[in-house]
Amino acid sequence: MFDFDVVAGETVRNILDGRRPEVIGIVGDAYRSHEAGESLNPDSYFLRFPEKPDSRIIALPAYLGADVQLAGIKWIASFPRNTRAGKPRASAVLILNDYETGYPVACLEAANISAARTAASAAVAATALRPGGFAGTRVAIVGGGVIARNICDYLHAAGAAPDAYVVHDLHRESGEALVEHLRGTQPASASFTDDLGTALGSETVVFATTALEPYVTAPFKPGQVVLNVSLRDLAPEVVLSAQNILDDVDHCLKADTSPHLAEQLTRSRDFVTGTLAGVLNGAVSVNADQPVVFSPFGLGVLDLAVGAYVLTQAREQGSAIQIPNFFGETRRW
Structure with missing residues (x-):
């Protein structure tokens, strides 16, 4: 229960690039689950900067039931001025939490996940x-x-x-x-x-x-x-x-x-x-x-659905990076 994995961007990209039809199906299913009330998708939260009106960092919390049973949050930055230096506009991480205990189970590079779920x-x-x-x-x-x-x-x-x-x-x-x-x-x-x-x-x-x-x-x-x-x-x-x-x-x-x-x-x-x-x-x-x-405003439940799939694939192929002793305490006493 105290396992914690990191999935790097290269791994995320490789998994998603080879499985686009599967991702399309996952996103369609997530929409249906959301419509059926099997999710929680509260408002996104925007961190804005007065001196950079075109830039923002957004928090998208969500929970997806059905076959996923995970909560989590995507923290995604959009800084359009990056493109002037040839850098991508967006960067992101996705934290996934176990629904039973609330403990985080993984951190995934999520700019690729966000782009994939948007495109799907x-x-x-x-x-x-x-x-x-x-x-x-x-x-x-x-x-x-x-x-x-x-x-x-x-x-x-x-x-x-x-x-x-x-x-x-x-x-x-x-x-x-x-x-x-x-x-x-x-x-x-x-x-x-x-x-x-x-x-x-x-x-x-x-x-x-x-x-x-x-x-x-x-x-x-x-x-x-x-x-x-x-x-x-x-x-x-x-x-x-x-x-x-x-x-x-x-x-x-x-x-x-x-x-x-x-x-x-x-x-x-x-x-x-x-x-x-x-x-x-x-x-x-x-x-x-x-x-x-x-x-499409962009729903956090889609990030959870795609992120959960990526985590499963990364663990199965051995490309998830395990972080031992990530949690400082694992017993109350």
């Missing part, structure tokens, strides 16, 4: 909201960072096979890097465009930016699927003109996300069509008469 969430949504498949369509990626790269990898693992990708990023070098990644990993053609409008005309549009406020003001067209992963790119009017699928309604309607701005504008939640779990369970449906926007 996007893949689950994309395939659920475009059940007819992606043949004959284009996928646009707005933002060319780590999350965007992971989303593309997970879309591929989910069987989403568009004819072409088009990438847009204000930082052309990042966008071109993603294009090269796509050309080396997927059969679809890939190209960069510096024209946002060209990207926004695609049948599926993925937003993975660091935008702090909306800049997309034109409504999307019927049949378009929008994965609003970065949450703050869309003006509220764009949200109100679409069918809106959220990961969790209460969580997503806060912190000035695009759906939250829509709620503030209308003083209503009537624009919310339902949750992704509702779509997966068949309780919520969308139609082709309006565009569909999926907005």
Whole structure:
């Protein structure tokens, strides 16, 4: 009961990169468990810095029952200025706690876990909201960072096979890097465009930016699927003109996300069509008469589900690092 393991980033990445279809299934199951009330997912807590308004460190506590039976917390920093020095924007750790005793059992490098669960969430949504498949369509990626790269990898693992990708990023070098990644990993053609409008005309549009406020003001067209992963790119009017699928309604309607701005504008939640779990369970449906926007706030239960899987795999393959005598006292007396 007093075992404590550390799982390093390289191990996490190797496990996840080789098991993307399994991770997609884990994330889908976690959504269903959350919808069924088998989890606790309190509000995230934001540590902000007055002199760095674009930077924050977020605590995401959660508990996931079902087959996981773990509590835990992800502590994730987002410092966009890191990218100017060629460093990743985000860094994170995940602490997992045993549900029976409350004792922590492991610490995992979690930037890779966070990116994987975010990308798997996007893949689950994309395939659920475009059940007819992606043949004959284009996928646009707005933002060319780590999350965007992971989303593309997970879309591929989910069987989403568009004819072409088009990438847009204000930082052309990042966008071109993603294009090269796509050309080396997927059969679809890939190209960069510096024209946002060209990207926004695609049948599926993925937003993975660091935008702090909306800049997309034109409504999307019927049949378009929008994965609003970065949450703050869309003006509220764009949200109100679409069918809106959220990961969790209460969580997503806060912190000035695009759906939250829509709620503030209308003083209503009537624009919310339902949750992704509702779509997966068949309780919520969308139609082709309006565009569909999926907005995932990002749930800590997803980190727990993916983290628990990584820990199990690391222990089985002997790559978890055991820390002897981590706890100073193991008896009351």
